[in-house]
Amino acid sequence: MIKNILMLAIVAIVAFSCKNDAKAEVKTVEHAVSEAVAKLDPNATYAKAEFTIEGMTCAMGCAATIEKKIAKMEGVKSSKVDFDKKLAMVEYDEAKVSPESLTKTVASVADIYSVKDMKTVDAFSNGKETAKTCEPGCEKSCCTAGAKEGEKMSCTADCKEACCAKKA
Numbered sequence: 001m002i003k004n005i006l007m008l009a010i011v012a013i014v015a016f017s018c019k020n021d022a023k024a025e026v027k028t029v030e031h032a033v034s035e036a037v038a039k040l041d042p043n044a045t046y047a048k049a050e051f052t053i054e055g056m057t058c059a060m061g062c063a064a065t066i067e068k069k070i071a072k073m074e075g076v077k078s079s080k081v082d083f084d085k086k087l088a089m090v091e092y093d094e095a096k097v098s099p100e101s102l103t104k105t106v107a108s109v110a111d112i113y114s115v116k117d118m119k120t121v122d123a124f125s126n127g128k129e130t131a132k133t134c135e136p137g138c139e140k141s142c143c144t145a146g147a148k149e150g151e152k153m154s155c156t157a158d159c160k161e162a163c164c165a166k167k168a
Contacts, residue, residue, distance in 0.1 A: 044093040046077055048121050049102060052086050055112035059083035062113075069109050073097060080124075088115075089124045 056062035063083035070079040070088070075096025080089045090102060103115040 041093060044075075044095060046091050047094045048089070048091050048124060049099060049118060050087060050089050050121050050125060051099075051102070051118040052116040053081065053088050053106060054086065054114045054116055055110070056081075056083055056086060066106055066109050066113065070102065070105055073101070073105055087125075 053063075053066060056066070063081040066088070067079050067081040070076055070081075070090055073092070075093035077091040077093070078089075079091075081087070082089075088102075088106070090097075092102070099118045099120075103118065106113050106115050
């Protein structure tokens with residue numbers, strides 16, 4: 001009798017111990033093209049804007065919410081909000097979106113958010129100061145000094161002063 005119980009216990013242990021193999025679960029998820037992307041006009045003129053957003057206190061609640069709200073605007077091709085740099089980068093159809101509408105959209109998320117330093121750019125920055133064109137009166141050679149090939153640096157008051165100092 002003890003042999004039978006012992007044998008039954010060994011068979012049960014062997015039978016159930018093999019069931020613990022971890023198998024990868026495969027799930028298929030359908031990715032729907034967002035309505036905003038589907039409605040983009042391929043013939044539209046797209047502009048890129050960069051601006052600072054003041055008032056953000058976290059990456060998930062603040063930056064992600066603002067990024068999603070901007071992305072849902074009709075005419076917005078892409079939006080990225082970098083919490084650490086407090087920087088928003090938006091590509092949009094100039095006929096449907098304006099810098100003013102971007103500012104209003106950010107402010108509509110919450111009263112604590114405000115847009116500063118809105119500028120139109122040729123390419124989004126990587127933390128470096130870049131701008132579309134030099135300000136009138138600023139020497140082009142001064143503004144491109146120290147820039148990488150093909151990159152224009154923005155003209156600032158310091159740049160103008162440096163150019164004036166060189167001319168004197």
